[in-house]
C-alpha cells in the first residue's frame with residue numbers, strides 16, 4: 276500500500292516540492308541566524324588581537340551578547356530623518372538584504388545525501404543552475420543598490436558619500452572579481468558551481484592552478500563585501516558611519532545582516548571556486564570539510580580587519596583599475612595559453 | 616633612502632608583490648590573539664588591592680589594648696579643607712580628666728571629602744588613617760555619612776598586607792548596593 280502511494284507520480288512531485296521548500300527554509304533560517312555568532316566571533320577576535328577580552332559579561336564569556344544586542348536593536352526607536360525620502364528609506368535595507376540571501380539559491384554545500392527512513396536522495400543545494408557562477412556574481416552585485424538608495428534617501432551628506440563610494444568601488448572591483456572567476460571557468464570548462472567543485476575533487480584544487488586568480492579574487496572579494504582594508508563606504512574616520520549613518524533600530528540591523536551574509540557568501544564562493552568545495556580527506560563527511568574551510572576563511576577575513584588600516588579612496592581606485600584589472604586580464608591570458 | 620619613492624630596488628618590489636609586509640603584520644596580530652589579556656575582570660572575578668599609601672575610606676585605629684587612639688582634639692576637623700569632619704569631644708567615665716578625653720561623636724561626610732589626606736597628617740595620635748577601601752558608591756546619601764563605630768571596625772584588607780596586587784574576588788549584591796569581596800589567597804601581579 277505504502278509502496279503504491281510513494282510511486283504515484285503526483286505524490287512524487289509533491290515530495291519534490293516539499294523537499295525544495297524545506298531546503299529553502301532551512302538555508303534561509305541558517306543564513307539569517309549566522310550573523311549572531313559572527314558578530315560575537317568578530318568581537319572576540321578583535322578583543323584578543325587588541326589584548327582585551329571582548330564581550331565578557333552577558334552569559335559565560337559573553338556568549339549571550341549577540342542576543343542582548345539583537346533585543347536592544349529591536350526595541351530601539353526607528354528614526355526616519357526629517358526631509359528623508361521615507362519610502363526609499365524604508366525599502367533600501369530590504370533591497371540590500373534580499374540579494375544577499377538569494378545568492379544562496381545556487382550555492383552547493385555538498386554532494387547528494389540519502390536521508391534515512393524514507394530512503395530518499397537529497398541534493399545539498401537548492402538548484403544547480405548551468406550558469407550558477409554568473410547568477411551568483413550578478414545577484415551579489417545587486418546588493419549595492421540597497422546601499423546607494425539608503426545613502427540617497429537619508430538626505431545626509433555622509434550617507435550619500437558612502438553610497439557613492441560604494442557604487443564606484445563595486446564597479447571597479449566587480450570587473451576584477453569576474454575576470455578572476457573566468458580563469459577558474461576556463462580551467463574547469465563549466466559555469467555550474469557543482470561542476471566546478473566536482474572538477475576539483477582529489478586535491479586538484481583550483482588554488483594550485485590559479486594562484487594569481489586566487490589573489491585577485493581574494494582582494495576584489497574583500498572590496499566587494501566592504502571589509503577592511505576596503506571598507507570606504509562606512510569609513511568611520513571620514514564619513515561618520517557611511518551609508519547607514521542615519522539608520523537605526525531594525526533597519527540598521529538589516530544592513531548589518533547584509534554585510535555579514537555577504538561575508539559568508541564570499542567565503543563560500545571562495546571555497547567553491549578555489550578550495551575544492553567539499554573535497555577533503557574521507558574521514559569526515561564532505562559538508563563538514565566545507566564548513567571548516569568556510570569558517571577558516573571567515574576567520575581570516577576578520578583577522579585582516581583588525582590588522583590592516585584602511586586604504587585611501589584614490590589608492591582604492593588605483594589598485595582596482597591600474598593593478599587588479601590588468602592582472603586579471605593577464606591571468607586570463609596565461610590560463611588561455613596554458614589550457615590550449 | 617634618498618626620499619625618492621619611485622626608486623625601488625628589486626628587493627622592495629618582490630616584497631610588495633608577495634605581500635611580505637602584510638603577511639608579517641598578520642603574524643603579529645596572530646601572536647597577540649593568543650597572548651595574555653590585560654583586562655582586569657573587575658568586579659566579577661578580580662579586584663585591585665591598592666598599596667598602603669592609597670587614600671581611601673578613613674579608619675580610626677585603636678592601640679594594642681584596644682583603646683581608641685583618637686583623643687577628640689578636633690585637629691582633623693580644623694584642618695579639613697572641605698569641612699566634612701565633625702568631632703564632638705567628651706570625657707569618658709573613668710574620671711581621669713583630660714588624659715582620657717575621647718571623641719563623643721566622630722562623623723565624616725564622604726560626599727564632600729576629596730581624600731586629600733590632610734586630616735590624616737594633622738592627627739597627633741595617629742588615630743586617623745586613610746585606608747584602602749574604595750568601593751564607596753551606594754544608593755542613598757545617608758549611607759555616605761560614616762560614624763565613629765563604623766570607622767573603628769576593622770577594615771577588610773589587613774594593614775600588614777602589602778597591596779599592589781590583583782586578587783580573586785566575587786561580586787555580591789544586596790539591598791545596600793554592590794560589594795566586591797576579595798579573596799586574598801589567590802593573587803597575581805598586574806601584567
Ligand code: SF4
Nearest residue numbers: 695728729731732734
Ligand atoms: S581627606 Fe581631606 S577632605 Fe577628606 S576628611 Fe580628610 S582633610 Fe577632609
Ligand code: SF4
Nearest residue numbers: 685686688689691738
Ligand atoms: S582623629 Fe586625630 S585629629 Fe581627629 S580628633 Fe581624633 S585625635 Fe584629633
